[in-house]
Amino acid sequence: MTALIDALLLRNGYNAALVAIGAAVLGASAGATGTFLVLRKRALVSDAVSHATLPGICLAFIAMTALGGDGRNLAGLMLGSAATAGLGLVLVEWITRRTRLAEDAAIGAVLSVFFGFGVVLLTVIQNLPTGKQAGLQGFLLGSTAGMLYSEALLIAFGGALAAAAILVLRRPMTMVAFDPGYAATAGVPVRTVDLAMMGLVMAITVIGLKIVGLVLIVALLIIPAVAARFWTERSGHVAAIAAAIGGLSGYVGVALSASAPKLPTGPMVVLTCFALFVISLLMAPARGILARALRHRRFQIAVHRRQGLLALAHGEPVIEPLTLRILRRAGLIRADGVVTEAGRAQAAKALIDARRYEIARRMHHEEAIAGRLVGLEPIETVLTPDEIRVIDQRLGVPRSV
């Protein structure tokens, strides 16, 4: 536990702190980019891109050792991975455009074939004299243990660069994601923006290789975006919330992974992210399950209360148990079912309001359609006193009930 707190408070040394901050920046960039990706319905293209990095990593390692350098140089490995990731992306586009195969088949084909070829190269490297300690397996699921200072710096710097690019591109990306046709007429170069978006995805994949790993980086792009959807209906806010969720997942996930052995970094980041997703799904005030259930319950109570009061006003018996319970709890009827003084007054008010609403719906068609005149609230909370006076004139003199 203290190890976790130390990690969270960045007390595990300069390197660990840099890695945690780098992971947070990376997660934030991934969350924001993922929002546009999910809105554009291209979430799984990033899965093909991330799996296509594996052969590039291996080829870069082989090339660097063959040239007599250090095969584990992170910048070189990143460059190699970006090359094959780009090739994979081009192939997905090419297959979808030039053949009759759909995009999902193209994604799956590129993903599995590139990854398979990468595995072949991994076994080749294992058999090289220098390959025994290559540690390239760490790129599959991420591993931050024993990361060098220069590597941590590279990751933090790369993440910051990606974040800056998102800030610059956020307006055109939003437009293209929502309505490519409109964006085109408004003079936004749709293809270029799409390319830039996929370029960002590639950059995030490559930067995230060491932390999250190539098998799971797609989670950091998709999950925050989907989780953020529960909190708000506005696109700008979705991207910001997704960035916050992604950043928090990166930071906490890396800290968790550092706090104890046998906690691989990539899965820890992804599971933290998924936990935040579940919290959003349940708790978010806008569209979460709990908020929805509460809203539904409030609506149910309002309907039962009004129907019960109208029944009382008409002198009809109330039988429905939930209605009885609601009226009793509000002190409108007694335990034996007899109407109280307050109940009589409220029933009369409900009856008048119901008549007033009826007339109001005839007078204000648009608002009736828009659902403002459903008639569950006291009418003075919906209409102005002047409007009610006009309605009352049509209604005639209120009768006593």
Added chain:
Amino acid sequence: MSAEFVQLSLVPLLIGTLAAMACAVPGNFLVLRRQALMGDAISHVVLPGIVAAFLITGRVSTWPMMLGAAGAAVVAVVIIELIRRIGRVEPGAAMGVTFTAMFAGGVLLLEQSDTSAVHLDVEHALYGNLESLVWLAADGWASLGDRAALADLPPELLRMGMAAALVLALTALFWRPLKIATFDEGFARSQGIPVRLLGFGLVVVAAIAAVAAFDAVGSIIVIAMFICPPAAARLMTNSLERQLGWSMVFAALAAILGYVLAGYGPGWIGSPHAVSASGMIATISGLILALACLFGPARSRLSAPSEP
């Protein structure tokens, strides 16, 4: 040479071929229905189920693992449906959320539990151990008639054979309704075919093939074989029957060529070390698909303009 071949290569070749064909057959329908990534999702989500089954029983045994995998698949389907309904997001994103989280959970379980005594780790899950499925009791082709030697065959062979037979039998049995429902769902419904049930059944069959193959050869082959041979076959012909035939030929070709190249290929260029057979099989299937994309007689959309 031949004794060594029977001992070391015959069984992996057979298992690889059976696994490839068992995945390719349902893959034809998945590709046509634009559910190609189902194979990707299935092969990720079964991991926590398999690890959980191992943790409960403490052994690597078939049926608990199959049950665990099936349970995990059902959980995944429920979560995907839940996220789609409540979150109103596209199915691809809902799938992405589910399979990455479940795979991460599986990896964490695996790392946390002590599986060093048995052959169960992340690398195994990803790219299998096709090369290790050797038939030690065999000493030549004559062993095929020897009861004692046959009893020593790796159990994966029988399991994979049964899975492949089941997949083929079910496909043959439901061929007509499957074909109609795949190409024209509305018409199928008007003919009284239970379309939703059929779609669910297809996913279940795919899952059976995936889990059986996953156990023997790892998830890369599963994903590659669900997609590459059927996709290549689709570019060869317009008839579904012929497409199925092509896909099985391609799957078998990829499995055999891939295995041979991985095992003997490095020797031809003077390297004593074999490379990963699973990876090589996936690579060959990709090369076949690439050739089909370039030269397949039915590669282009007939009249449809290219999508924007």
